[in-house]
Amino acid sequence: MVTFWNLTEAVMNGNEARVREIVSEALKNKVPVKDILNDGLIGAMNIVGVKFKNCELFIPEVLKAARAMKAGIEVIRPLFEKSGVQPLGKVVIGTVKGDLHDIGKNLVVLMVEGSGFEVVDLGVDVPPEKFVEGVKKNGASICMMSALLTTTMPAMRETIDALKKAGLGGKVKTMVGGAPVTQKFAEDIGADGYGSNAAAAVDVAKTLITD
Amino acid sequence: MFRSNYRVNRTTQFRVLSDDQIEDIHLAVLEVLERTGIKVHSEEALAVYKKAGAKLNGDRVRIPSYLVEEAVRRAPHRVALCNRDGSRTVLLEDNKIYYGTGSDCPSIRDSFTGELRRFLKKDIEDAARISDFLPNIDFHMSLGLMSDVPTETYFRHQYVAMLRNCTKPIVFTSADKVCLADIIEIASANAGGLDELQKNPTLCLYAEPSSPLNHSKNAIEKLLLAAEKRIPVIYTPCPIAGATAPMTLAGALVISVADSLSGLVAAQFHAPGAPFIMGGVLSTMDMASTIYTYGSPEFSLLEAALTDLSHFYKLPMFSTAGCSDSKIFDEQAAAESMMSILASALSGANLIHDVGYLENGLIGSYEMLVASDEFIAMAKHFVKGVEVNQETLAVDIIDKVGPGGNFVSETHTDRHFREVEWFPKLMDRQNLSNWELSGSKTMRQRVNERVREILSTHQVEPLRDETERTIERIFKKYGEKI
Numbered sequence: 001m002v003t004f005w006n007l008t009e010a011v012m013n014g015n016e017a018r019v020r021e022i023v024s025e026a027l028k029n030k031v032p033v034k035d036i037l038n039d040g041l042i043g044a045m046n047i048v049g050v051k052f053k054n055c056e057l058f059i060p061e062v063l064k065a066a067r068a069m070k071a072g073i074e075v076i077r078p079l080f081e082k083s084g085v086q087p088l089g090k091v092v093i094g095t096v097k098g099d100l101h102d103i104g105k106n107l108v109v110l111m112v113e114g115s116g117f118e119v120v121d122l123g124v125d126v127p128p129e130k131f132v133e134g135v136k137k138n139g140a141s142i143c144m145m146s147a148l149l150t151t152t153m154p155a156m157r158e159t160i161d162a163l164k165k166a167g168l169g170g171k172v173k174t175m176v177g178g179a180p181v182t183q184k185f186a187e188d189i190g191a192d193g194y195g196s197n198a199a200a201a202v203d204v205a206k207t208l209i210t211d
Numbered sequence: 212m213f214r215s216n217y218r219v220n221r222t223t224q225f226r227v228l229s230d231d232q233i234e235d236i237h238l239a240v241l242e243v244l245e246r247t248g249i250k251v252h253s254e255e256a257l258a259v260y261k262k263a264g265a266k267l268n269g270d271r272v273r274i275p276s277y278l279v280e281e282a283v284r285r286a287p288h289r290v291a292l293c294n295r296d297g298s299r300t301v302l303l304e305d306n307k308i309y310y311g312t313g314s315d316c317p318s319i320r321d322s323f324t325g326e327l328r329r330f331l332k333k334d335i336e337d338a339a340r341i342s343d344f345l346p347n348i349d350f351h352m353s354l355g356l357m358s359d360v361p362t363e364t365y366f367r368h369q370y371v372a373m374l375r376n377c378t379k380p381i382v383f384t385s386a387d388k389v390c391l392a393d394i395i396e397i398a399s400a401n402a403g404g405l406d407e408l409q410k411n412p413t414l415c416l417y418a419e420p421s422s423p424l425n426h427s428k429n430a431i432e433k434l435l436l437a438a439e440k441r442i443p444v445i446y447t448p449c450p451i452a453g454a455t456a457p458m459t460l461a462g463a464l465v466i467s468v469a470d471s472l473s474g475l476v477a478a479q480f481h482a483p484g485a486p487f488i489m490g491g492v493l494s495t496m497d498m499a500s501t502i503y504t505y506g507s508p509e510f511s512l513l514e515a516a517l518t519d520l521s522h523f524y525k526l527p528m529f530s531t532a533g534c535s536d537s538k539i540f541d542e543q544a545a546a547e548s549m550m551s552i553l554a555s556a557l558s559g560a561n562l563i564h565d566v567g568y569l570e571n572g573l574i575g576s577y578e579m580l581v582a583s584d585e586f587i588a589m590a591k592h593f594v595k596g597v598e599v600n601q602e603t604l605a606v607d608i609i610d611k612v613g614p615g616g617n618f619v620s621e622t623h624t625d626r627h628f629r630e631v632e633w634f635p636k637l638m639d640r641q642n643l644s645n646w647e648l649s650g651s652k653t654m655r656q657r658v659n660e661r662v663r664e665i666l667s668t669h670q671v672e673p674l675r676d677e678t679e680r681t682i683e684r685i686f687k688k689y690g691e692k693i
């Protein structure tokens with residue numbers, strides 16, 4: 001009988017080997033894949049997220065936990081299709097055209113993945129056309145854009161316009177983030193959401209897909 | 212009285228790193244540049260490194276130690292920066308300290324309405340005038356990013372706004388080398404020719420490699436052009452310990468020095484003797500909020516340690532102080548500003564920038580700038596140290612006054628009180644009743660009043676016709692009237 005608090009502890013301690021062990025054990029005991037994923041692994045990352053917001057856990061610990069959680073996911077991933085497990089949603093993310101900064105974006109990828117989304121990372125210096133292509137190809141429900149430079153922020157507006165022009169306006173929600181980006185800027189350019197940091201991005205993403 | 216072998220601390224003495232620690236860091240830098248190398252995203256720069264004798268592998272450049280040490284040897288130990296009229300006011304050498312503002316904050320907290328808004332051209336002009344006025348500000352950087360001028364010619368607008376409204380040396384930013392060439396042309400016109408500008412430079416370029424060990428096309432090509440034109444250039448990174456540099460302080464220092472010195476190699480082999488300034492903004496990524504902190508104690512510590520290294524290399528040091536993570540000029544801002552200002556003064560950094568920065572460089576504040584001008588005066592007064600001699604020991608005066616006497620009306624007291632005491636202009640020392648009678652004002656209120664006063668009274672002499680004509684001609688090239 002698997003106790004998910006064991007799994008939570010192993011994830012929070014970043015113990016990849018233990019996480020794989022517990023997940024394999026759970027599968028042997030016929031625990032449903034859906035439960036292992038949602039209650040076990042995603043559940044653990046949700047607790048990590050709350051602790052991070054309360055300053056009980058810090059970024060390096062969150063990253064360790066995310067890696068351990070991912071190790072657990074890799075064990076059950078081959079069984080997803082058979083069990084009818086779906087991600088919360090598909091997210092396409094990238095740093096906009098002209099901008100090479102990606103540390104913040106990479107944190108967002110890890111935390112959004114850790115909360116149950118499937119994330120396609122387009123990398124850096126991503127022009128509007130590539131965002132459009134990425135959203136179309138992956139059937140993404142959210143498009144996230146990151147920028148560190150004030151000079152590249154206009155590319156966010158261009159990307160949102162390009163998505164509208166490609167007829168994806170109603171189909172994909174847009175989110176923006178990055179040090180110089182603000183809530184007001186997000187509203188001005190017609191983005192659906194603004195993430196003030198990686199943890200906030202997860203919360204906003206979750207509200208956007210239930211809209 | 213005759214004596215020998217007498218040593219004096221003429222000022223306070225402060226070091227973070229010992230000579231041996233500095234040597235270790237230096238050796239680590241050499242190892243990193245030789246073993247790991249750098250990435251250079253410019254064909255022009257790659258050619259310079261190749262010709263100098265570095266080992267290339269595509270855009271990866273590994274620099275043999277002897278090239279780094281030769282580059283350091285070639286670089287001038289001192290750089291002089293000048294006022295608009297050519298007078299040499301800022302001597303970047305040894306432990307001489309000079310303070311100035313920072314560049315390009317997107318937002319400003321309006322001193323009249325309290326509103327947080329985008330910077331406008333008028334604000335950049337105001338900021339320049341405030342720097343021009345303040346007695347403890349020695350050079351100027353834009354403080355803000357104007358939101359109401361064309362993007363294509365942005366940096367030219369910014370330089371002109373600063374040049375028209377501030378007579379102190381200007382540290383400026385530039386989009387690329389084309390823009391840099393235009394700005395040099397304007398500065399040359401003001402100086403009376405490029406030759407005159409090189410002799411007495413009124414401006415200094417700020418360019419930044421991308422830590423770790425990564426030189427973008429724009430940054431390194433601006434460096435090469437500035438070196439060629441003998442315009443002083445600050446080529447310094449902003450390594451984030453824990454993100455773009457190792458978490459540990461020594462490792463972050465290694466990246467900082469490696470990023471600057473790898474640029475120095477290109478500059479010195481392209482144009483030997485080109486004036487070059489090392490240093491940077493060096494701080495940690497706060498692992499709770501994920502911001503790059505401008506107010507933490509480790510930030511001040513890193514800047515001071517980097518300054519020790521700059522003294523070892525005998526290169527002028529670009530440091531950072533007078534800034535904060537607070538979003539408004541409040542108690543946090545004042546505390547963080549005072550700490551970094553004192554640390555930089557103690558360490559003997561040369562060109563100390565970002566005075567006036569709030570929210571880790573996202574908000575520019577006149578209140579922070581004006582208050583910090585006062586903090587700088589306090590720090591300088593502290594660093595002045597203690598003079599010990601017959602006059603100051605005052606043994607004869609002590610004897611004259613005798614036990615239970617007082618010194619207030621002594622000629623000795625009258626002779627010395629002005630140099631011993633520092634008198635604040637903004638900090639309040641009145642007794643309670645007088646303070647209440649004058650309105651029970653907080654520091655923030657007094658600072659704000661001062662800001663408004665400076666803005667409404669301080670004027671700067673206009674530029675010469677020749678300079679304005681050059682400015683007009685340059686903007687006409689881009690179809691603009693200025």
